[in-house]
Amino acid sequence: MPRESLRALQNKRLHNTVDYVYHQVPYYRETLDRVGIKPENIRSVDDLQKLPFTKKQALRDYYPFGLLAVPRENLMRIHASSGTTGKPTVVCYTANDVDVFAEVNARSLATAGARRGMILHNAYGYGLFTGGLGIHYGGERLGMTVVPVSGGATQRQVTLILDFKPEVICCTPSYAQTLGEEFKKRGISPEEISLKVGLLGAEPWTETIRVAVEASLGIAATNIYGLSEIIGPGVSQECIEARAGSHIWEDHFYPEVVNIETGNPLPDGKEGVLIFTHLTREAMPLLRYWTGDITYLTHDVCACGRTHVRMGPIRGRADDMLIVRGVNLYPTQVEEILKGIPEVTPHYQIVVTRVSTLDEVEVKVELTEEVFRHVAQDVITDDVIAVDHAMHALRNKIEHLIRDTLGLGVTVTLVPPETVPRSEGGKLRRVEDKRNL
């Protein structure tokens, strides 16, 4: 759709949504009344800035059904995201919302190169988590053959992939790494694996992981992004043609990126907090929802021809950002540094502790199989001093790189292959913050 037509559609849908929530959701009527805004004041997306943000706290305060714009009986589905603290965040769908959920996921799959008739190995978790069912409905809508394997039971997953020969896999990037390692252990080369493309998401990942996963599974890895509050997976998707940012399905979810401190909108290319406004949601529409995810937008024309705006990779969540001795640190920044070091794998873990008043960061970094074998060999042949030197030098190199790039002193611990925690199907937590802040 040409951008002018898209804009006209967004303006109309936005006005309808604001009018709808003003009349159906007491929370929004009160919020808009408080800032003196009436639905007729919101005629175009340029008026969005007049509206306050909706934060996650509102969903907690009105748990479970207080933000519904429809009678509870009209709900077809309820999902929830696991709250790490307290109550989960509940998200509700009417039949029409489930229809849009299927549509945006079918669109995402097609954008990644999936087609009718292909087999989809869906290893996102089924249940309250939106990943499994969202992709499932999308695959069916596109006319694919869906294998609802869900997360976990890695041995069985590998067997099913070998037997059914799916072309498409959907799972978290960390679980794709786990599967890749399992194939390798079984001595199966990437050329022998039928998979052609992966839609990986639900957690932050980097080019390092993309390269590793593509090499081990023999796929083109694409990014799929989404969050429960907006719909689940299928909010944005990288196109197979360019794989340069993820197209946001902005005819349903209107995006903005704003300054984390001031809330002011940022221009293309500038990183800030990603905000979404529902344009077609029935059960629980949200205005200017503060995702907490950090990224940037670009309206540059994409090589694939799609006109939908693109977002960059998610650097992390504003609330996942570690502040260590005053320095802001995202785990993905450490990952980007490790990428340049051939002796180590993309598997790492960051442990933060506080010794009296001082924060200490330990980065556990896994040696590659090859380097580790050399080390072991030298130890056996009694060249322990050489090993000591080599490992000391490697550790120093990584510590210096991190200090020079991030301005943060850390301790690097080199660990043997396969000793850093792996994904067992769901999202992987790469940070252990033991500070009890």
Ligand code: DLL
């Ligand atoms: O993770 C929905 C989803 C399922 C997306 C399957 C993609 C694939 P939640 O559990 O509510 O929903 O978690 C949403 O996960 O705010 C981001 O912080 C993070 N996230 C999701 N996709 C990506 C991605 C699902 N591609 C939260 N890259 C979001 C980085 C992502 N982070």
